[in-house]
Amino acid sequence: GNSVTQMEGPVTLSEEAFLTINCTYTATGYPSLFWYVQYPGEGLQLLLKATKADDKGSNKGFEATYRKETTSFHLEKGSVQVSDSAVYFCALSVMRFGAGTRLTVKP
Amino acid sequence: EAGVTQSPTHLIKTRGQQVTLRCSPISGHTSVYWYQQALGLGLQFLLWYDEGEERNRGNFPPRFSGRQFPNYSSELNVNALELEDSALYLCASSSTGGRFSSYNEQFFGPGTRLTVL
Numbered sequence: 001g002n003s004v005t006q007m008e009g010p011v012t013l014s015e016e017a018f019l020t021i022n023c024t025y026t027a028t029g030y031p032s033l034f035w036y037v038q039y040p041g042e043g044l045q046l047l048l049k050a051t052k053a054d055d056k057g058s059n060k061g062f063e064a065t066y067r068k069e070t071t072s073f074h075l076e077k078g079s080v081q082v083s084d085s086a087v088y089f090c091a092l093s094v095m096r097f098g099a100g101t102r103l104t105v106k107p
Numbered sequence: 108e109a110g111v112t113q114s115p116t117h118l119i120k121t122r123g124q125q126v127t128l129r130c131s132p133i134s135g136h137t138s139v140y141w142y143q144q145a146l147g148l149g150l151q152f153l154l155w156y157d158e159g160e161e162r163n164r165g166n167f168p169p170r171f172s173g174r175q176f177p178n179y180s181s182e183l184n185v186n187a188l189e190l191e192d193s194a195l196y197l198c199a200s201s202s203t204g205g206r207f208s209s210y211n212e213q214f215f216g217p218g219t220r221l222t223v224l
Contacts, residue, residue, distance in 0.1 A: 032212075036213075043197055043217045045215065046213070089149065094152070094213060095152040095163060095165070097142075098149065100150070
């Protein structure tokens, strides 16, 4: 069946460091892939998405590329800020969310 | 455009009681989803409603139930509350129902924090 495996963390970085959060999936067909972010005390909001192989989703300096050959959708950001501190969820569909990765960025 | 709204914001109940949580989707959205997010854990899928019908259900006991109304708003009911039901309950909506709607972008509400004592 469909599943998502996400690096669980927590991850602690210094400001301006490079971020990678790994996400791999198992799925039949050609699903859309999503990254959601949950800031402290809030609900989830969509960060970026990709709907087909080789698509790159991007938003707020974050990027993720839909890699069918490696079944991956890793989240990256070149220079994180304190305001990026949040929990990040990779999602394959409405029923398949990763476990979430808590990111803390220190000044 | 108003986002997904949920009520109440916070709720405190005791073991054995029953609770009803409410969700109003974004206007025009026909699918509503419910999730449980226990402290320190990820999202656990509870229920998916579309066009008034239950489309799918997560691995939760029958005391978790819900419904969707003709205006697409939804209720989540939890009977015989247990301590481990303490969690943030999130509702989300998406724009289209149908067979492939499980791959649609979701818009989440702020959640209802349920504490069971």
